Amino acid sequence: MRLRETRVPRAAKKQERRLVWDKQRTRELFAHYREHGDEESRDELITMYLNLVKYLASRFRNRGEPVDDLVQVGTIGLIKAIDRFDTSREVEFTTYATPTIVGELKRYFRDKGWAIKVPRRLQELSFKVNQSIDQLTQRLQRSPSIQEIADYIGVTTEDVLEALETSEAYNFVSLEGERSSDGSESFSILEYVGEDDQLMAVVDDRTMLNSALKYLAPQEQHVLYLRFFQGLTQTEIAAQLEISQMQVSRLLRKTLKVLREHLVTEEV
Amino acid sequence: MGTDHIVLTVPARGEYAKTVRVTVAELASRLGMSYDGVDDMRLAAEEAFVFACERAGEDGEVTFELEVAEDTLVLSVGPLPDACPSPGDEFSESYASFILHAVCDEFGIEHGEHSCTLRLVKRADAVAGDARA
Numbered sequence: 430m431r432l433r434e435t436r437v438p439r440a441a442k443k444q445e446r447r448l449v450w451d452k453q454r455t456r457e458l459f460a461h462y463r464e465h466g467d468e469e470s471r472d473e474l475i476t477m478y479l480n481l482v483k484y485l486a487s488r489f490r491n492r493g494e495p496v497d498d499l500v501q502v503g504t505i506g507l508i509k510a511i512d513r514f515d516t517s518r519e520v521e522f523t524t525y526a527t528p529t530i531v532g533e534l535k536r537y538f539r540d541k542g543w544a545i546k547v548p549r550r551l552q553e554l555s556f557k558v559n560q561s562i563d564q565l566t567q568r569l570q571r572s573p574s575i576q577e578i579a580d581y582i583g584v585t586t587e588d589v590l591e592a593l594e595t596s597e598a599y600n601f602v603s604l605e606g607e608r609s610s611d612g613s614e615s616f617s618i619l620e621y622v623g624e625d626d627q628l629m630a631v632v633d634d635r636t637m638l639n640s641a642l643k644y645l646a647p648q649e650q651h652v653l654y655l656r657f658f659q660g661l662t663q664t665e666i667a668a669q670l671e672i673s674q675m676q677v678s679r680l681l682r683k684t685l686k687v688l689r690e691h692l693v694t695e696e697v
Numbered sequence: 698m699g700t701d702h703i704v705l706t707v708p709a710r711g712e713y714a715k716t717v718r719v720t721v722a723e724l725a726s727r728l729g730m731s732y733d734g735v736d737d738m739r740l741a742a743e744e745a746f747v748f749a750c751e752r753a754g755e756d757g758e759v760t761f762e763l764e765v766a767e768d769t770l771v772l773s774v775g776p777l778p779d780a781c782p783s784p785g786d787e788f789s790e791s792y793a794s795f796i797l798h799a800v801c802d803e804f805g806i807e808h809g810e811h812s813c814t815l816r817l818v819k820r821a822d823a824v825a826g827d828a829r830a
Contacts, residue, residue: 490711490755562732572731572822575722590722593736594715657799662733678736685740685796689747 450477450523459516474511475504481523482507485530488690489538499534506533531690551595557582558592559675563667566674572664593675641691645684652680653688703763709753717746717761721772724765728821737800738770738819744800745774745815748793752777752813768821775807775814 455477461470479500486499510526518525561581565573579586642650648670655661655669656677663681667674705720707713721742725735742761749759764771790806793815797804803818 572733574729574731575726575735576729578732586726587723590719590726590735593722593739594719657796660799663736664733674732674736678740682740682743685744689792 450481452521455522456516459514459522462511463516471511475507478507478511478522478526479504481526482530485527486534489534494538499537502537503530503534506530509533551592554582554584554588555592555595558589559673562674566664566667572662572674593678641688644687644691649680649684649687652677653684656681699766701765703765704760705763706758706760709750709755709757709759711747711750713759714743714746717742721761721763721770724763725770725819725821728765728768728770730770730819730821734819734822738772741797741800741817741819742772744793744796745772745817748790748815749774749777754778770819770821772817772819773814774817776809776812777814779808779811779813 455474458470458474458477461467462474482503483500486496486503489499490496506529507526510522510529513529514522514525558578561578562573565577565581569577573581575586575589579589645653651670652666655666656663661669663674663677666677670677672680703720703724705717707716718739722735722739725738730738746759750757753759759774759777762773764773794804794806797815797817800819801817802820803816805816807814807816
């Protein structure tokens with residue numbers, strides 16, 4: 430991560446004008462803390478890097494959680510980073526701490542995701558919608574309309590749309606670690622991205638893309654590649670990877686969220 | 698069927714992403730769009746909303762104007778502050794463009810003197826036309 434005053438986005442400037450840390454002082458404090466177990470040095474480090482936490486927490490502010498709570502969660506990540514940071518490695522503390530803090534924030538949202546209680550009626554409806562999309566696609570040889578899905582299972586179109594929202598609420602997390610058996614375990618999008626590619630024009634730095642992609646499982650990368658690079662529809666991707674269309678939809682949304690967070694954060 | 702206009706203004710906060718997604722999905726579904734098309738529009742609406750929230754700021758609002766024609770849904774998001782004070786904003790713009798180009802039939806960012814507006818066009822797939830509500 431490159432932290433330079435000129436590259437700090439507006440939101441961060443509004444919150445904290447100073448995002449450049451005193452490297453010399455940081456080294457001194459770490460030395461004190463490591464060699465003498467000096468708690469005061471540790472506290473000073475925490476205070477010193479609190480604005481990094483505030484900045485990173487602000488990147489998650491649009492998710493309906495109070496920013497103060499996010500700062501608290503992020504601070505736990507900061508403390509973990511301070512305690513684990515290996516000063517003998519030639520890496521800036523901010524570079525080391527950022528993924529730890531972001532990771533803590535993500536875990537917070539993930540745990541909350543688990544806690545979302547979806548009524549049984551909606552769970553069942555979502556399951557039926559999911560099944561009917563696949564069955565109708567096979568029967569019609571095209572992606573069915575929402576009305577067709579509603580008619581097929583005997584509910585209203587509102588119910589179907591609600592089910593699409595619900596499926597994300599409680600399935601988002603369970604996708605972690607889920608793999609299909611189509612060989613996409615080894616898929617890496619980087620092998621397919623050329624230097625003159627459209628995404629490279631956007632990202633313009635392979636290292637940055639590489640580090641953002643680390644957060645995606647091979648199957649997620651594969652779905653992303655097929656949808657945005659190959660221009661396949663969700664129906665086509667579902668058929669190719671032998672997963673349901675709803676799964677494709679959820680994987681796509683997840684990959685975009687992850688990329689958005691990591692690419693933008695890396696850009697700091 | 699002529700063109701119907703729907704205007705939706707929501708606070709620029711993530712908790713309203715669902716409101717935006719559901720509204721856009723409902724309108725896409727009215728046009729008889731396929732599940733694929735409806736889901737693309739949900740994804741597009743969310744990407745556009747996130748982009749808009751970054752510009753509008755925490756206390757701002759985001760306005761969606763939807764034009765519903767016989768087989769086309771046009772979604773305009775804005776006007777939004779046009780300032781690009783940091784490379785991060787430029788990046789966010791090109792990233793949003795990349796995603797939105799892929800899921801919409803047409804996508805563009807119209808720049809005014811001090812503002813910009815996202816414009817997304819999605820056409821209903823002809824095959825599902827019979828299911829039009």
